[in-house]
Amino acid sequence: MNALQTLSGSTAPxxxxxxxxxxxxxxxxxxENVRVVITPDGKIxxxxxxxxxxxxxxxxxxxxxxxxxxxxxxxxxxxxxERRGSESRxxxxxxxxxxxxxxxxxxxxxxxxxxxxxxxxxxEAGYAAVAEFHYVHHQPGGTPYDNIAExxxxxVTASSTTGIGLTLLPVLYSQxxxxxxxxxxxxxxxxxxxDRFQKLHQAAARAVAALPEDARIGVAPHSLRAVTRQxxxxxxxxxxxxxxxxxxxxxxxxxxxxxxxxGKRPVNWLLDAHEVTDNWCLIHCTQMTAQETSGLAAxxxxxxxCPITESSLGDGIFDGVNYLAAKGKFGIGSDSNIRIxxxxxxxxxxxxxxLRDKCRASVATPxxxxxxxxxETALAGGAxxxxxxxxxxxxxxxxxxxxxDGTALDLDRTRGDETLDIWVFAGDDRMVADVWxxxxxxxxxxxxxxxxxxxxxxxxxxxxxxxxx
Ligand SMILES: [Zn+2]
Numbered sequence: 001m002n003a004l005q006t007l008s009g010s011t012a013p014x015x016x017x018x019x020x021x022x023x024x025x026x027x028x029x030x031x032e033n034v035r036v037v038i039t040p041d042g043k044i045x046x047x048x049x050x051x052x053x054x055x056x057x058x059x060x061x062x063x064x065x066x067x068x069x070x071x072x073x074x075x076x077x078x079x080x081x082e083r084r085g086s087e088s089r090x091x092x093x094x095x096x097x098x099x100x101x102x103x104x105x106x107x108x109x110x111x112x113x114x115x116x117x118x119x120x121x122x123x124e125a126g127y128a129a130v131a132e133f134h135y136v137h138h139q140p141g142g143t144p145y146d147n148i149a150e151x152x153x154x155x156v157t158a159s160s161t162t163g164i165g166l167t168l169l170p171v172l173y174s175q176x177x178x179x180x181x182x183x184x185x186x187x188x189x190x191x192x193x194x195d196r197f198q199k200l201h202q203a204a205a206r207a208v209a210a211l212p213e214d215a216r217i218g219v220a221p222h223s224l225r226a227v228t229r230q231x232x233x234x235x236x237x238x239x240x241x242x243x244x245x246x247x248x249x250x251x252x253x254x255x256x257x258x259x260x261x262x263g264k265r266p267v268n269w270l271l272d273a274h275e276v277t278d279n280w281c282l283i284h285c286t287q288m289t290a291q292e293t294s295g296l297a298a299x300x301x302x303x304x305x306c307p308i309t310e311s312s313l314g315d316g317i318f319d320g321v322n323y324l325a326a327k328g329k330f331g332i333g334s335d336s337n338i339r340i341x342x343x344x345x346x347x348x349x350x351x352x353x354x355l356r357d358k359c360r361a362s363v364a365t366p367x368x369x370x371x372x373x374x375x376e377t378a379l380a381g382g383a384x385x386x387x388x389x390x391x392x393x394x395x396x397x398x399x400x401x402x403x404x405d406g407t408a409l410d411l412d413r414t415r416g417d418e419t420l421d422i423w424v425f426a427g428d429d430r431m432v433a434d435v436w437x438x439x440x441x442x443x444x445x446x447x448x449x450x451x452x453x454x455x456x457x458x459x460x461x462x463x464x465x466x467x468x469x
Contacts, residue, residue, distance in 0.1 A: 015040030017399075017439065018055030022406065023415055025062050025375075026393045030416045034061065038399040042214060042439030047393055056434075056441075059406025060419050062375070063393050064128035064435055065342065066165070066382030066400075069245070069283050069304045069333025071133055072115035072155065076462060077102050078338050100186020104140050105468040108154050110461050111136065115158035117458035120448045121340040122164060125429040128400030128437040129165030131333070131386045133220050133245060133283070135173050135190045137200060142188030148196070149203035156207040159215070161450065163442040165400065166211060167386040169220040169245050170204045172197045172227055172235055178261035180228065190222070194231045201238065214398050214438040216387045218243030218279075224258050224266055229273070241279050243387045245304065249292075250284035250315050267292035276301050281385035283333065286316035293319045297328030302385040306335035307348035317352045321362050324377070331381030343431075346374045346424045371420035390438075403434040405446065 017038040024034040026047060035051035038044060077099060115132075122130055132155050138144050147153065152170055159166040173190035174197075176183045183191045192200060201219065208217045219239040221227040223246060227235070236244060249255060249266045258266040267288050270276060280301035288296065296303060305318050313336070323330065332345045350370055353362035363377075364370040383391030390400040404411060408431050410422050423431050435443035442449055 013040055016045075017441070019061065019401070020051065020053045020055050020057050021061035021403070022059050023419075024060070024393055025420075034393075036061070036393065036399070036401075038436070038439045040439075042212065042398055044393065044395050044397050044399050046395055058403035058434060059411070060404040061393070062402050062404070062420075063379050063391055063397075064126055064400045064402040064437070065375075065379050066129040066131060066167070066331065066386040066388055066390065067122050067127040067334050067342075068131045068281060068302070068331040068382045068385040069133055069306055069335050070118070070122075070130050070337060071135070071335065072118050072158070072337065073103070073106060073111055073136060074099065074335075075118040075121075075337035075340075076110075076114045076465065077336075097186065100184075102469070103136060103186065103189055105465060106136070106140075108145070108150055110465060111151055112154035112158050113457045113461040115155050116161045116454050118337050118340065119158055119162040119164040120451060120454045122334065123162060123435050123437065123443050124432065124446065124448055124451075125340050126342040126402045126432045126435060127164075128390065128398075128402070128435060129167065129214075129382075129386055129388055130159075131167040131169055131218070131243065131245065131281075133169050133171060135171035135220075135222060137170075137192065138189045140189065142183075142191060144196075147203070148200045149207060152200070152204035153207045156204075156211060160211060161454065162448065163437055163440040165214050165386075165388060165390070165398070165437045166208070167216040167218055167243055167388060168204060168208050169218045169243065170197070170201050171220040171222050172231060173222040174227055174231060175225075177225055178257050194234050198238065212438060212440075214388065216243065218245060218387060220245045223247040223254070224262070224269070225254060232274075236274060239279065243281060243385060244279055245281040245283060245385070248282040248285055249287040250310075252287060252316075255287045265289065265292065267296055271295050271299065278302075278384060279387065281331070283335075284310065284315060284318075286310055286318050288319060290319070290322065293323050293328070294326045297323050297326035300329065302381045303328060303330040304333050304385060305330050305349060306333040307345050307352060308339050308341070309333075309335035311348055311352070312336060312338050317356050318349075320349060320353050321357065324363050324373075329381045329384065330377060331385050332378045341429055343424050343428055346371070346378065350374060350424075369417035369421050371424040372417045374424065375420055399436050399439040401434075401436045402432055405431050405433040
């Protein structure tokens with residue numbers, strides 16, 4: 001307690017925050033009467049239990065996870081894709097046509113307004129940070145903006161407005177399929193060859209460098225469909241040890257296309273062709289054989305699961321039970337952003353396993369409940385995938401934290417894993433009271449500090465967009 005007393009006394013630097021939680025989830029388990037000191041640079045300096053109350057008081061304090069996969073602009077498409085097309089069966093591929101049409105009308109201002117709105121929703125749902133898989137780069141028609149990184153900068157500006165921790169992942173998207181066909185009309189706003197992509201990436205990195213120091217930049221080759229084998233290798237080199245994200249093995253048709261072109265299923269091909277290490281994050285992986293599941297788990301890479309979107313798009317069910325049994329790492333993403341809810345993502349993941357296996361508590365252990373296993377897995381996987389020193393209530397980590405609403409009726413006098421299970425299985429975002437992103441206290445009383453202005457701008461943007469569609 002000595003160091004704590006020094007910090008809380010008159011010598012504490014300006015901007016130091018002190019939180020006091022009735023109970024909190026630390027790496028070694030649940031603790032009571034926990035005092036947390038956050039330094040002005042947004043890091044946790046000290047954590048102690050059995051403390052006396054002071055500073056900002058909260059009920060249950062948790063590390064707040066990273067949302068490891070988002071396409072911000074798709075938030076504005078919510079509700080636009082639930083009608084049946086003329087084809088006999090509506091699929092991922094018909095949804096993609098709607099997405100391409102929507103893209104034709106989006107301006108830089110629209111993209112910034114939508115990104116700020118969805119980032120605000122993420123923060124209010126309990127995510128402290130987002131890895132934005134950003135692939136819309138050019139004007140409608142495919143001509144680059146005068147500033148090649150214009151739209152990357154709009155994502156950066158949005159994160160500056162909302163205070164969310166950003167890992168920006170500029171996306172390389174250069175072909176319409178494995179056979180090297182050129183991009184279709186709907187894809188030309190995404191397209192770059194590798195040389196132009198490198199310039200874009202450099203400019204985006206400069207913009208990210210102007211954000212607070214917790215912001216990161218990575219690289220995202222879109223998928224094995226959209227980049228050549230040679231360009232994938234170049235992306236790996238460009239990333240170095242920075243986050244490297246790629247969509248992989250989401251749809252049956254995609255697996256068939258890769259198999260036909262490369263002679264192997266996508267996960268098998270990738271594991272044979274590249275040394276997949278812990279800076280890799282493979283998004284979806286809903287189409288894996290048992291052997292691919294254990295193979296991916298053994299790499300130490302993170303599987304980026306997006307259970308609500310994977311349900312919405314009919315992707316299939318990730319084999320979470322066997323993947324976790326093989327010590328695989330995963331995190332949670334909101335992908336299409338059709339609905340932003342951290343607790344619902346975790347619940348949807350678990351229920352998909354139960355429906356498939358006709359079981360209950362599929363990933364719980366004798367020591368930890370279902371909610372606890374899911375939550376801790378998502379914390380570690382999200383932080384690793386974003387290249388972010390967060391994910392734990394521990395000194396040296398960024399203060400990415402959330403407090404559950406101590407006055408919520410269902411949480412009254414609950415403790416430990418039961419609190420998490422109530423939130424995940426019976427609750428929703430309304431139970432999230434406070435959120436800090438690298439120490440930035442952006443959500444209080446369940447609302448983002450700039451909620452009114454961000455919502456007003458989004459409303460105006462959407463009214464104008466609906467006129468154009
Ligand atoms: Zn995606």
